[in-house]
Amino acid sequence: MGGQEKGDPGQGERTVLTGPPFYLPEFERSYRYIIDEYEVEPREIAIFIPCAVRKPYSTSPSHQLIRMIISQVLDPSRYHIIVFGTCGIVPAELEEMYPYAHYRYMLGKCTDETIRQDFLRIETERVAGYLEKTRDAYHYRIGYCLGLFREALIRGSEQAGVPIDLLLPSRERINKIIEEEDCSFQEGSLSMDEYLGEFCEELIRFRNSLDRASSI
Numbered sequence: 001m002g003g004q005e006k007g008d009p010g011q012g013e014r015t016v017l018t019g020p021p022f023y024l025p026e027f028e029r030s031y032r033y034i035i036d037e038y039e040v041e042p043r044e045i046a047i048f049i050p051c052a053v054r055k056p057y058s059t060s061p062s063h064q065l066i067r068m069i070i071s072q073v074l075d076p077s078r079y080h081i082i083v084f085g086t087c088g089i090v091p092a093e094l095e096e097m098y099p100y101a102h103y104r105y106m107l108g109k110c111t112d113e114t115i116r117q118d119f120l121r122i123e124t125e126r127v128a129g130y131l132e133k134t135r136d137a138y139h140y141r142i143g144y145c146l147g148l149f150r151e152a153l154i155r156g157s158e159q160a161g162v163p164i165d166l167l168l169p170s171r172e173r174i175n176k177i178i179e180e181e182d183c184s185f186q187e188g189s190l191s192m193d194e195y196l197g198e199f200c201e202e203l204i205r206f207r208n209s210l211d212r213a214s215s216i
Helices: 025-036 061-073 113-133 147-160 171-180 193-215
Strands: 042-052 079-085 090-091 136-146 165-169
Touching: 025 090, 025 113, 042 061, 061 079, 061 193, 079 113, 079 147, 079 165, 090 113, 113 147, 136 147, 136 193, 147 165, 165 193
Parallel strands: 042 079, 042 136, 136 165
Antiparallel strands: 079 090
16 A cells, blocks of 8 residues: 555545544555555564554554553564554554544544444454454464453454453453542543553563573
8 A cells, every 4th residue: 555545535635534433434445455465574472552542643642651661571573563443453553554644533432332332343353354364473462452442352352263362451450440540431541550550560471471481
């Protein structure tokens, strides 16, 4: 998708897309490109994190916090970041490709259960498709996500028969946040210190277990 695709507006014509992006043909075309044409470079570890309101995703405060922890724990040569959610699923290096930097939508504010269930169905299929495509590209897979994004990752993993080796935050930590914190969203935000602290600790533990196994 290096050049301008059919149906892909020119640089000067692009406007911010609104409404649920998972219904839009632009996102389906880009998803098909990733699945059918894009060559994913193999890495030891794939790390799946949710999309963000700010675009490109890597400029969002939450992504910067998550990426900072990852870079402190793992050498860049070991991992590949994949962004997923209402955008579908996209390797992080493609975050500026149309339409991934050209939409604005927050599923967390949606109260229409039909739309929410449509998202879960569509995203489960897209996650499964990516996991099937990259079955042999990664040795291990880590997910850091909440809510319907987390459910889509779990269902997509089950559908593809490709396991998520480490899923964070832990259910115990999520339940604690629900019980003890007064948050805008029931499960809180991934940028909360409680979640980030656990993410860092478990990522270190995961890395150390891999290093020990490789040294035997």
